Amino acid sequence: MIGTGLLKGLAVTARNFAGSFHDPKRFVTTQYPEERTKLPEAYRNFPFLVSESADDPMGTLRCVACQICEKECPPQCILIEKSSDKKPDANGRMQLYPKIFDIDTAVCMSCQICVEVCPFDAIKMDQVFEIAATDRFTGLILDRQALAKPDSYFHQIRPTEAAEVEGRLAEGRRAAQEKARAAAAKAAPAAPAEPPAAPSAEAAKPPRPPA
Amino acid sequence: MIPGAPTGDTLLERAPVLLRDWLVGFLPGPARWAAGSLLMIVAILAVFGTLFAFLTLAERKILARVQNRPGPNRTGWFGLLQPFADGVKMLTKEDIVPRAADPVLHFLAPVALIAFSLLTFAVIPYGRHLVPVDLDSSILYFFAAGTATELAVFMAGWASHNKFALLAAMRALAQLISYELPLLLSVVPVVLATGTLSATGVVAAQSGWKWDLVPRWVVFTPWGAAGFVIFMISALAESNRSPFDLPEAESELIAGHLTEYSGFKYALFFMAEYFGMCALSGMAVTLFLGGWHAPLPLLEFIPSYVWFAVKLLALLLGFIWIRATLPRLRIDQLTRLAWKFLVPLALVNLATAAFWSLSAPWPGPLQLLRWAVALGLVAGPFLLLSRGLTAGLRPRVYRYA
Numbered sequence: 025m026i027g028t029g030l031l032k033g034l035a036v037t038a039r040n041f042a043g044s045f046h047d048p049k050r051f052v053t054t055q056y057p058e059e060r061t062k063l064p065e066a067y068r069n070f071p072f073l074v075s076e077s078a079d080d081p082m083g084t085l086r087c088v089a090c091q092i093c094e095k096e097c098p099p100q101c102i103l104i105e106k107s108s109d110k111k112p113d114a115n116g117r118m119q120l121y122p123k124i125f126d127i128d129t130a131v132c133m134s135c136q137i138c139v140e141v142c143p144f145d146a147i148k149m150d151q152v153f154e155i156a157a158t159d160r161f162t163g164l165i166l167d168r169q170a171l172a173k174p175d176s177y178f179h180q181i182r183p184t185e186a187a188e189v190e191g192r193l194a195e196g197r198r199a200a201q202e203k204a205r206a207a208a209a210k211a212a213p214a215a216p217a218e219p220p221a222a223p224s225a226e227a228a229k230p231p232r233p234p235a
Numbered sequence: 236m237i238p239g240a241p242t243g244d245t246l247l248e249r250a251p252v253l254l255r256d257w258l259v260g261f262l263p264g265p266a267r268w269a270a271g272s273l274l275m276i277v278a279i280l281a282v283f284g285t286l287f288a289f290l291t292l293a294e295r296k297i298l299a300r301v302q303n304r305p306g307p308n309r310t311g312w313f314g315l316l317q318p319f320a321d322g323v324k325m326l327t328k329e330d331i332v333p334r335a336a337d338p339v340l341h342f343l344a345p346v347a348l349i350a351f352s353l354l355t356f357a358v359i360p361y362g363r364h365l366v367p368v369d370l371d372s373s374i375l376y377f378f379a380a381g382t383a384t385e386l387a388v389f390m391a392g393w394a395s396h397n398k399f400a401l402l403a404a405m406r407a408l409a410q411l412i413s414y415e416l417p418l419l420l421s422v423v424p425v426v427l428a429t430g431t432l433s434a435t436g437v438v439a440a441q442s443g444w445k446w447d448l449v450p451r452w453v454v455f456t457p458w459g460a461a462g463f464v465i466f467m468i469s470a471l472a473e474s475n476r477s478p479f480d481l482p483e484a485e486s487e488l489i490a491g492h493l494t495e496y497s498g499f500k501y502a503l504f505f506m507a508e509y510f511g512m513c514a515l516s517g518m519a520v521t522l523f524l525g526g527w528h529a530p531l532p533l534l535e536f537i538p539s540y541v542w543f544a545v546k547l548l549a550l551l552l553g554f555i556w557i558r559a560t561l562p563r564l565r566i567d568q569l570t571r572l573a574w575k576f577l578v579p580l581a582l583v584n585l586a587t588a589a590f591w592s593l594s595a596p597w598p599g600p601l602q603l604l605r606w607a608v609a610l611g612l613v614a615g616p617f618l619l620l621s622r623g624l625t626a627g628l629r630p631r632v633y634r635y636a
Contacts, residue, residue: 025621026617027626030561033561034556034557036560037301037556037560038556040300040302041559043303044300044301044303045300053303053304054304055305081558
């Protein structure tokens with residue numbers, strides 16, 4: 025009969041109206057600036073640079089200025105300038121570091137390709153989405169000071185991925201140390217083997233590289 | 236026209252009239268009549284202006300709740316200051332008049348619209364002693380003034396010199412004229428049964444209770460109930476409300492006849508829409524829901540204007556509820572509903588009302604027959620016509636989706 029559908033529809037809206045007052049499952053709005061929802065771990069927007077220590081972010085950047093991300097970046101929002109000197113990296117090897125590392129977040133499309141291609145796990149995706157600026161030309165370009173965030177922050181926002189990266193880095197360090205030890209043994213076969221206590225202890229616990 | 240202060244009612248019932256007489260009493264004799272009339276106009280503007288402001292807020296809150304959102308809640312307690320924020324926004328916005336528009340008509344349209352929709356408030360009996368203008372043919376006057384708003388809508392569409400505005404104005408005209416007919420035809424039985432064209436007369440005819448329990452309101456008769464439903468459907472269309480808001484169908488016509496209006500002129504159109512809705516609801520209360528009469532004898536201590544307000548608000552909330560529920564009709568569905576369904580039903584309803592009036596003196600047992608015949612006269616045509624309306628219509632089958 026004509027009209028029954030209308031009544032059914034009115035019943036549906038009435039149920040929703042009443043339900044929004046007592047059923048939290050229906051009423052899902054979060055009052056944003058005051059309340060916040062927990063972001064999913066995989067949420068990403070713009071990249072940041074991982075530094076080993078929070079105290080000296082510029083001295084402990086994992087980035088070695090290899091410029092792979094700069095070349096791979098589809099919208100070309102990364103600008104890197106290599107340093108002229110070298111500093112020891114996490115594995116104790118002497119490496120270049122970025123003198124300039126800028127990301128234009130107005131251009132970045134959050135594709136995460138820079139993260140995928142980085143062989144040093146030096147660039148990761150951040151979760152900070154409140155980066156509004158009053159000047160769209162310079163305000164949205166983040167330099168390396170603004171981009172650098174400590175490894176502990178990475179562990180905090182993305183524990184699963186951070187643990188995986190941690191394991192990989194520890195593995196790399198262990199391999200490097202074993203290689204160094206083998207090379208040392210080869211160079212001095214006659215000499216008695218040095219006690220490997222210090223390096224192995226270092227390998228068990230991922231070391232913080234010297235500043 | 237200022238009748239003397241009424242006596243014999245509770246103080247609360249007479250309070251508005253006493254207040255007016257007290258204020259007017261400060262003036263010299265000849266100015267009292269004009270001052271009293273002016274005071275009534277100011278009171279209507281203030282009451283319905285405030286009602287409009289908070290109705291927009293209530294509408295937004297209720298629509299939001301139906302969609303499981305909180306609605307506006309940033310301005311003041313529960314967003315109560317939102318209407319004032321909106322008002323300030325509307326007042327401070329730039330008023331743009333298109334270069335190609337007719338400047339006089341473009342300006343005149345919102346003014347005429349708001350004027351005509353305010354005119355309709357003059358004759359509604361808001362309470363026992365609260366009738367601004369008690370005309371002998373106030374129902375006729377009400378619908379004449381209400382119909383004149385169509386002129387203003389077309390004026391707006393034509394003067395804007397915009398194809399969307401003009402198309403919307405044509406649509407609005409087609410819709411308003413189509414629905415004017417069932418609207419008036421649903422009122423005719425009330426006039427026929429009560430034998431008066433005066434709104435106060437209709438309200439007086441609905442006084443009293445059957446067995447001291449059931450009010451003698453028109454809506455509690457078979458033809459009255461049918462007429463009420465037809466009236467409310469037509470009122471939805473007359474006030475351009477969803478699901479009949481075709482003249483402002485955003486997806487097709489931008490904002491319809493409001494496309495070229497901004498700032499406070501736009502707000503005036505908006506206000507006129509709500510005023511029209513309030514006026515039609517007020518008329519529905521007057522004609523079908525017993526006006527300002529209390530539903531039960533023991534509730535009569537509550538002043539009559541409170542009962543009118545309660546009924547009016549209930550109808551307005553019904554409008555909002557319907558808006559929250561129903562999707563917009565297509566133009567052919569809209570006109571078909573009016574011409575092939577509502578108009579015939581309203582005509583049959585007229586016959587039902589005539590039968591009801593003639594069979595009033597039937598003795599006891601025949602009253603049951605009277606009810607049966609009247610209900611049959613309401614339900615039979617409804618079922619037959621609805622079958623005709625939905626013939627050949629079935630859920631759409633998507634073959635290639």
